[in-house]
Amino acid sequence: MDRYKRYRSMKMHQSSVKELPLEDGKQKHQSDDEEDDIISAAIGNFGRWQFKLTFLLSLFNIPCTWHIFAPTFHAAPRNHWCGRPAHLIDVPVTKWINISQPVDECSIYNVNWNNYSSKDFIDGTVSTVGASLVPCTQWEFEGINAETVVSQWELVCDKKQLINIAEMMFLAGVAIGGFVSGVISDRYGRKRTLMGSVTIQTIIGVCIAFCPWFELYLILRACLGFISVSVVFSGFVLTMEIVGGHWRTIAGCSYLFPVPLSYITISGMAYLLRDWRDLQLAISLPGILFMTLYWVLPESPRWLLATGKKMKVLQILQEASLYNGRDLPDNIDKQLEVPTLQTDGHQSAGVADLFRTSQMRRNIFFLFIIWFSVYLVYYGLVLNISNIGGDLYINSVLSGVVEIPSIAVSILFLMRGGRRWPLCLTLAFAGVACLLSVIIPTIADYFDSDVDIQWLKTACAHMGKFSVSSSNAVMPVFTAELFPTVIRNLGVGASNVSAGIALMLVPYLWNLSEMDVRVPMGILGICGIIGGISVLFLPETGNKPLAATVEEQESPVPNSPHKEKKQEETFTLQNPTPNITIIPTSNAMA
Incomplete structure (x- = not known):
């Protein structure tokens, strides 16, 4: 009896168990809002402490988005x-x-x-x-009094392609940095990776503003891309690991709200600061303010627990529970004894763990396809819409305005429909919208129609942009939940490698329009549909507790009457210590 009660108090490590038999033979069903692990049970799924931290962490997106979007104004076309x-x-x-x-x-x-x-x-x-x-x-x-990188280094005519190379250097840094930062974050912690990256990001950003040579500008932009993606991913994973239950969905998507706001704010700054060096300083110096958050942000308690740092977990839980107005359980220190989580007895996990099991290999393969598709379609449409003409600054503001409701809608989709189907449908619909923008003009040309259908093409492009923006909000949440704590940041970063490849291809995608104007949008449409279908090969993660180890991730979920019956017979704790078999009270009494 005592052993069974102790088992129920440690239900964090039974993420594979969705139903527990009670003494009277009835079953206790986990609700969506139930606190699903020891961290959430101690401080709550979401409270004032989590709200403060998730809000501050989301703000780290602002300087990162500024740096990503800055070349739009750095290399603005000039007569x-x-x-x-x-x-x-x-x-x-x-x-x-x-x-x-x-x-x-x-x-x-x-x-x-x-x-x-x-x-x-x-x-x-x-x-x-x-x-x-x-x-x-x-x-x-x-307007020579306001320099751009184009006028600074005369990137015109034969040197015009160097503008694309400069952007490719940044995106190559993004592709590599997402993976490397994942390794560093999973080994040394989310907070240290985040704060170290934002410090380096600020220094590099300021150095770029005083860069005297274009070759050095290329190198610094590559380094900036490497570091910026580390800031974004470390902050995102930390956000996901300090909340629980359905609040992971809300916090994960809300983390992206500052992104469209960043598009709007940098447009205003660029309008007032026409010289690229002044703009670069303006978007870099705010990083100093983020560096001061070192004394505010905690380390991820789930990462600390996964790496066996019990005393540090207790300190954070005490602070969080006090801030949230909750009392910690009296035996919280004992409940933290079992999860000295490791991977096959080792102190830390590595890249090999991404491919250690068949399920992990399957997940990472399809995530590569999905991230590639989402980024290619998203940025492909952004680039296409930006070429429709009009004022550069107004178009940039409108691009941000469109994304705000898209992120909000994503939260509703995730709350109602889990993870797989919202991501599948939004990405596939974006692909269909792109194909429609190709098919409709083709049909009109076939029937020699004189009706102006430009508005239909534009509408399809905007529908695709809205839909894939929703995919872009859902995808990081789904990805983070597919990996256990010990390799979560690494898994998200590894998935970003294919996204970086897609980003590097986007500037050259539209060169294919020289072959046929329908080719670029046709490619985006096909990639969107393939990416949407690929989502269906991944498991659903909605309303499930985050796994801590690869073993926990691989443990079977009782989803059939046969498995449920077997689960009632014995419960096996998955941890580095020898397995403990606990006999339910009802069977013991029999």
Whole structure:
């Protein structure tokens, strides 16, 4: 009897058990709101303590999103032309362009301009008859008092592709950083990884603002991408591990609310600070404020528990329970004795654990496909919508405004429909919307219709953007819940590798429109549908406690009458110590 009661007090380690037989033979069903592990049982699934921390952690998205979105303004397109010689600087720009470079802004007549004066241009006596065209060697830019990286290093004509390379360097850093930061975070903790990353992020951001060479700019942007993704993922995993129950869903999606707000705020800053160096400083210096949160944020109690640091867990639980107005159980220290969680007796888990079991290998394979699809469709549509014309700053604000309701809707989807189906349907619908934007014009062309269907194409693109924005909110929550605590940050980071590859492909995806204008959207549509179908091969994680170890993740869930009957016979605690078999009271009395 005493052994069975002790078992029930340690139900955190029975994540595989959904029903426990009571003494009278009835069964106790876990509700969605039930505190599903010892951490939640001690401090509650969500309270004032969790609200304060999840709010502060979500704010870390702001500087990261600023840095990701900054190249939109750093390399904003500007009118340019072949530079005038010093003695012709008074020649009106229009006359200079019409006479010296009639073809494009990359070539100029091979004429000795020293033979002409400003007056010759005004009088129209300059002769270019028989002159050949040669590449420009210097350029002038409109609004030269406000520099961009394009005007700073003359990234035009033959150097124009360097703009895409600069963005690829950042995204390559994102791809690598997501994986490496996961290893570091799972080994050294969420808090240390987060605070160390935000410190380095601030330093690199400020250094970029004073960068004198484009080559150094490329290197620093790659390092910034490496660090920024570490900030985002460490903060996200810490958010997921300090809340419990259905609040994981709400907190996980709400973590992304500052992202669209960041699009809006950087648009305002960029409008006021037109010089790219001033803007870079403005988005980097706020990192100093986030560094002060080192003395506010705790380490993840679940990570500490998973790594056997019992005393530190107790300190955090005491602080949290006091803040939440709850009393800790009298025997909390004893309940924390069993979960000295390890992986096969080792102190820490590693990359190999992502592929150690067939279920883990299956999960990581399909997550690679899903993350690749979501990021390719999401950023592919963002890039497409940004090219529809109009004011750059207004379009950026609208892009953020559209995402706010999408994230809110995602929370409702997750609360009502679990994880798999909301992610499957939103991603697949985004793919269908992309394909419709291709099919509708094709049908109209086939019937030689004169009806203007541009609004339909635009509507399909916006529907796809709205839908995949919801997928982008659901996906991190689902991914984090698919991995046990000991490798959760590593698992999320590993999944991000395929997302980084997708991001690097996006700038070049639209080059395929030279083959056929329907190709880019067609690819996005196919990827969206494939990604949506891939979700169905993953297990549902909604309303289930977070697993602590790989063994716990792999333990069978009683989902059939046969398994339920077997579960009533014996209960086996999954932990590094020898298995303890506990006989239920009803059977013992028999």
